[in-house]
Amino acid sequence: MIKITHPDLSKLAQEHYEKLKSKIKIFPTCNYALEEVMTAKPEKLHEIALHYKNDTNFNFMKALYENFSNKKKEYDAYDLAESLQIDVCPYCNRNYTFTIKSKSGSTRPQFDHFYDKATYPILALSFYNLIPCCPTCNSTMKGSTPFSITTHLHPYQDSFNDHAKFSLKIQNSNFYYDENGFDVKIETKEPKAQKIIDDFALQTLYDEHKDITLELIQKAEIYNESYIDELMQKYDGTLFKNREDLLRLITCGYITDEEISKRPLSKLIKDISEELELI
Numbered sequence: 001m002i003k004i005t006h007p008d009l010s011k012l013a014q015e016h017y018e019k020l021k022s023k024i025k026i027f028p029t030c031n032y033a034l035e036e037v038m039t040a041k042p043e044k045l046h047e048i049a050l051h052y053k054n055d056t057n058f059n060f061m062k063a064l065y066e067n068f069s070n071k072k073k074e075y076d077a078y079d080l081a082e083s084l085q086i087d088v089c090p091y092c093n094r095n096y097t098f099t100i101k102s103k104s105g106s107t108r109p110q111f112d113h114f115y116d117k118a119t120y121p122i123l124a125l126s127f128y129n130l131i132p133c134c135p136t137c138n139s140t141m142k143g144s145t146p147f148s149i150t151t152h153l154h155p156y157q158d159s160f161n162d163h164a165k166f167s168l169k170i171q172n173s174n175f176y177y178d179e180n181g182f183d184v185k186i187e188t189k190e191p192k193a194q195k196i197i198d199d200f201a202l203q204t205l206y207d208e209h210k211d212i213t214l215e216l217i218q219k220a221e222i223y224n225e226s227y228i229d230e231l232m233q234k235y236d237g238t239l240f241k242n243r244e245d246l247l248r249l250i251t252c253g254y255i256t257d258e259e260i261s262k263r264p265l266s267k268l269i270k271d272i273s274e275e276l277e278l279i
Contacts, residue, residue, distance in 0.1 A: 001093075002159060016080060017038040019079075020064075020125060024061075028058065030052065039126075045114070053119060053120060056121070077108060082101070086132040090261065091134070091196070092137050093267045094206075094209075095134035097132055110134070113129055114131055118144060119146070165271050167271070177218075184210060184268070184272070186202055213268070223278065252269065255269070255279050
């Protein structure tokens with residue numbers, strides 16, 4: 001899971017509330033104001049969830065979310081997805097989640113409710129409870145699995161990149177040309193990260209990407225330090241503005257912690273490339 005970053009999330013959360021508050025004609029009496037519920041950050045979300053679990057007085061919020069999730073002329077889920085600019089699923093880092101609106105067709109990420117809206121209807125429209133992600137993670141893998149900041153990393157406050165790492169496990173001498181010659185394991189000592197791995201079946205899914213790792217193993221042999229230096233001397237300032245550009249071309253992924261959310265599989269590529277000393 002890759003942390004969702006934006007230069008001003010708090011501003012987006014406030015705008016989200018301002019654009020939707022008129023849709024909520026009556027808000028039942030509770031310990032929290034509507035604005036607080038809709039803009040609550042993960043810690044506060046958890047507090048609200050504990051107070052109003054299975055409270056049917058807020059079921060109308062689920063209906064409002066369904067309306068919000070359909071493309072309308074006014075503010076809707078497409079607008080929220082567009083403002084967040086999340087191009088790759090933060091849960092799996094495997095699938096693109098572009099938001100595109102055009103006359104011929106539109107697409108956007110799905111929104112997972114970190115605290116599911118069936119159990120916590122009060123949070124159905126809360127900004128930090130809406131996680132833009134791919135259909136595989138939202139509908140196929142997570143579904144209605146109970147999530148909480150006490151059990152799982154939250155994409156708006158935690159980064160899987162800080163707690164887990166892909167690691168190469170050599171099985172036999174064929175690993176240079178045969179996928180059966182190695183395994184790739186996701187390793188973590190953080191229980192919340194392990195829950196993400198388990199509930200999204202990340203280890204199983206990434207077992208299907210061993211071809212990427214095999215290519216990196218082969219590239220690490222071809223693109224040794226001296227060859228990379230030679231390419232930089234030849235093309236620096238023409239094809240590449242810096243060494244990072246060249247390494248991105250070689251690995252086919254973004255290789256810095258800050259940019260791994262820009263392209264699918266970049267977390268895998270970065271970790272394995274570091275282990276192979278390719279980057």
